[in-house]
Amino acid sequence: MAGKIDKLSDNDIDKIANLLDDRLALLATKEFVREEIGGVRSEMKTLENNLKTYIDEGIETVMEGIDNLSKQLAEKERVDKIAKWAKEVGEKVGVRIDI
Incomplete structure (x- = not known):
């Protein structure tokens, strides 16, 4: 076992990185991105619905205030x-009346 070395050379690390890059790139560019986009879309839809609710409630409150003020x-x-x-x-x- 004289030829066995317990260290990785820079060349070995580059080869491993290239193999991983090729395999991980597919995941990162397809499924991962799809999931992230789906999550962002869902979050945006929730925020949009919340904003619509707050605006509707705010408008109702303002209109009630205007009605009360008018009365x-x-x-x-x-x-x-x-x-x-x-x-x-x-x-x-x-007769003098003070009001």
């Missing part, structure tokens, strides 16, 4: 008209 404004205008009418009536009958 409050209409009520305030009604109260202001009644107060103005009460003051005018009070002036005509000689």
Whole structure:
């Protein structure tokens, strides 16, 4: 066993690397990439659905707020008209009304 060496030469390592590169390249360029693309697509779809949900909820909240504000404004205008009418009536009958 005089010819046996326990070390790999650079040439041996290059040969092994070339063999592995050829075999791994097929995996990396096909199945691995397909799986990664599928995962990214799935994640993007989930994010898109979440974003749509958040936007829809946000729009509903804003619209409810606008409706409530509109109702409050209409009520305030009604109260202001009644107060103005009460003051005018009070002036005509000689009673001062502070509202």
